[in-house]
Amino acid sequence: MSESIMVPTTTQSKGLPPSKYLCLTILGYRKAGMSEEAYRRHMIEVSAPLTKDLMTKYGIVRWTVTHNPAETRNLMTYLYDRQMSNISDVDCISQVVFESLGAYKKMKSDPWYKEHLFDDHKNFADTERSQMTIGWIEEWVHDGETRENMSAPWASFRPKPVRSMTGRVADVTSRAAIVLLLAYCAVKLSR
Numbered sequence: 001m002s003e004s005i006m007v008p009t010t011t012q013s014k015g016l017p018p019s020k021y022l023c024l025t026i027l028g029y030r031k032a033g034m035s036e037e038a039y040r041r042h043m044i045e046v047s048a049p050l051t052k053d054l055m056t057k058y059g060i061v062r063w064t065v066t067h068n069p070a071e072t073r074n075l076m077t078y079l080y081d082r083q084m085s086n087i088s089d090v091d092c093i094s095q096v097v098f099e100s101l102g103a104y105k106k107m108k109s110d111p112w113y114k115e116h117l118f119d120d121h122k123n124f125a126d127t128e129r130s131q132m133t134i135g136w137i138e139e140w141v142h143d144g145e146t147r148e149n150m151s152a153p154w155a156s157f158r159p160k161p162v163r164s165m166t167g168r169v170a171d172v173t174s175r176a177a178i179v180l181l182l183a184y185c186a187v188k189l190s191r
Contacts, residue, residue: 018136019136019137019138020099021061021097021098021099021136021137022097022098022099022101022134022135022136022137023095023096023097023134023135023136023137024095024096024097024098024104024132024133024134025093025094025095025132025133025134025135026092026093026094026095026096026130026131026132027088027090027093027130027131027132027133028090028091028092028093028094028125028126028130029090029091029125029126029129029130030091030124030125030126031122031123031124031125031126032126034124036067036069036070036091037069038124039067039091039092039124040067040069040092042123042124043065043067043092043124046120046123047117047120047124048065050116050117050120051063051117054107054110054112054113054117055096055107057107057110058098058103058104058106058107058110059098059099059100059103060096060097060098060103060104060107061097061098061099062095062096062097063094063095063096063097064094064095065092065093065094065095066092066093066094067091067092068088068090068091068092068093069091073087095137097137
C-alpha cells in the first residue's frame, strides 16, 4: 500500500470545510431478466463475502447496501405527502464510506479486485443504467443517539444552537466534542 496514487483534493471549498469522510453512493439496477430475489441473493451470498475483507484492508470505514424490492417500495404508499411523492425505481443503493479517495482507488487497483470482483458485476448488475455520485457524509443520528456530525474535523464549525422536538439544545461544547477536536489536532500536528 505504499505506492502513491494521485487523486484530486477538494480543499478549494468556499463554503463549509469538507467533512472527514467521503461517501460513494451507487444507485444500482439489476441486469435484465434477473429477479429481485436472485439479485439480492447474489449480492449477499457472493459479492459481499468477496468484497468486505478487501474493503477493510484498504481503510473503508463503512459499506452498506439497501435493497429496494417491490415489496418494500410498496410501503411508500404509507409515506406519501406533498414533498415525498417521487418513488425511485433503483434496485439497490450501495454506500461506501472512506476518508481517502486514494485508499478507494488503491483497492480497485489491487490485483485480487481486478481478478475476482471487477467482472462479477456482469453477473448481477446493469452497469449501463446504474449511477454513481460522491459527496461528504454527515451523520446526525447513530444507534438511536444524536450526534453533532461524523467527527467534524474543523475547529471553526459551530452549529447554531437549535432546540429539538424533545427540547434538547445541541451542545457543541460537550466534553466529547472537545476530546475529539484535541485528538484531531494532535494527529494533524504530528504529520
